[in-house]
Amino acid sequence: MKNMINSDKTKEYLNYYIDYIKQNEKPPTTTEFSNAFGFTRERGRQIVERMVQDGFMYKLKNGQRKYYPNIKYV
Numbered sequence: 001m002k003n004m005i006n007s008d009k010t011k012e013y014l015n016y017y018i019d020y021i022k023q024n025e026k027p028p029t030t031t032e033f034s035n036a037f038g039f040t041r042e043r044g045r046q047i048v049e050r051m052v053q054d055g056f057m058y059k060l061k062n063g064q065r066k067y068y069p070n071i072k073y074v
Helices: 008-024 030-037 041-053
Strands: 057-059 067-069
Touching (some): 008 067, 030 041, 041 057
Antiparallel strands (some): 057 067
């Protein structure tokens, strides 16, 4: 079933975004997200894009910090 957080990793990634935004008042860049989990930047982008496809995050059209958690899952 889509739009249900059933992965501990997905929860961990969303919690990272939420905590980062609380501390910095802006979301992390893809590079910052990737570094936090030891991914390459491209792998981090793929993971975040998948969370966008699954509805856990949304993406702004432009900008370096364009990924935000979906408020339904916060």
